[in-house]
Amino acid sequence: RHIYCSLGRRDFGELVQCTHRETGEIFALKCIRKKFEDSYKQEEEVLQYVSSLNCDKNNLVKFREVFLYQDRIFIAFEKLDMTLMDFMRERNWKPLSIDEIRIIADQMLLALNSLKQAGLTHTNVTPENIMLVDHKSQPLRVKLIGFGKACLTSTLSERDIAVNCGYSAPEIVLDGRLDNSVDTWGLGCTLAFLSQGFHLYPTCDEYEYLRVIQFNMTDKDYDDLQMICVNPADRILPAEALHHTFFRSKITVTDSEIKTGGGDRTPDNVPPQDLKDDQQLIRLQTWSEIYRPNDKST
Structure with missing residues (x-):
């Protein structure tokens, strides 16, 4: 993954725009601080439900994946405007x-x-x-x-x-x-x-x-x-x-x-x-x- 630019800071951490090196897909990456780990688990559970709802038809953001890197939690979403x-x-x-x-x-x-x-x-x-x-x-x-x-x-x-x-x-x-x-x-x-x-x-x-x-x-x-x-x-x-x-x-x-x-x-x-x-x-x-x-x- 390649970090393209920052999309701003939030309470949970930072939001950045990234490009997938293999597919070229541009997506938004939510970087969560370690102290918010408990809330991340709740969010991941909800996002799994949301992903099954046909996000385009129901006007919901598409959730891509969750991964850990250098003791930080990252959640990838489709890039919106x-x-x-x-x-x-x-x-x-x-x-x-x-x-x-x-x-x-x-x-x-x-x-x-x-x-x-x-x-x-x-x-x-x-x-x-x-x-x-x-x-x-x-x-x-x-x-x-x-x-x-x-x-x-x-x-x-x-x-x-x-x-x-x-x-x-x-x-x-x-x-x-x-x-x-x-x-x-x-x-x-x-x-x-x-x-x-x-x-x-x-x-x-x-x-x-x-x-x-x-x-x-x-x-x-x-x-x-x-x-x-x-x-x-x-x-x-x-x-x-x-x-x-x-x-x-x-x-x-x-x-x-x-x-x-x-x-x-x-x-x-x-x-x-x-x-x-x-x-x-x-x-x-x-x-x-x-x-x-x-x-x-x-």
Whole structure:
């Protein structure tokens, strides 16, 4: 193997781009520090499950192999392009259009549905853990990555799930009963980020986080925000979300539209279907105006 370049440092260690000397294949190599050996074993177990799920069809990163070298652990994955966070940064945080969000949401719901059917929970769905495959040749083709905190759903109650600022479901913060719906919450917050250009809950303070998600909404509001219902029992399942009216109209987005953020639209040039879609997402786009956090915490 030949190390090509560094792809950045993470909590676990470093991520580098490598080329296989025999096959010429380029892949991403996750270099894990020895002190994270226990978490690596859990990740390897999950990746073995993920590898059996038809990763291309279900929009999951492909796991290649695990090996040891000089007392360090290395996990090889297919090389992808950039995270959604980097993509938004490159766009100067300009929100994506409804059509673009639909395309990404559709793929990620397929990914979450495949994990749910396999009895797995990711627990850390964020813009940092969704990557564009190749934003030039395959616009908006994405895959779910970052399985370091994933686990069998049946073992969630035994895990110490770390809180991710602004993207962890309330029940994680409250040490409540956990299931796959924590992933739905993370995806809902991610889609809101893409539609606004800023984080839905921009705080790392757990008290403040719980305070701001206390809001009074009508039944109609919950119809439009089913992925981020505070009560996990009310959250829509990935399979159900895929049949929502939001996905009935399949849109092809061109590369030029992505670069410009989909273009400017007015009520005079928006098709009827898009107007309906806009109404379904409008509460996410104007979130700070539709909820009034209480002054007291529960």
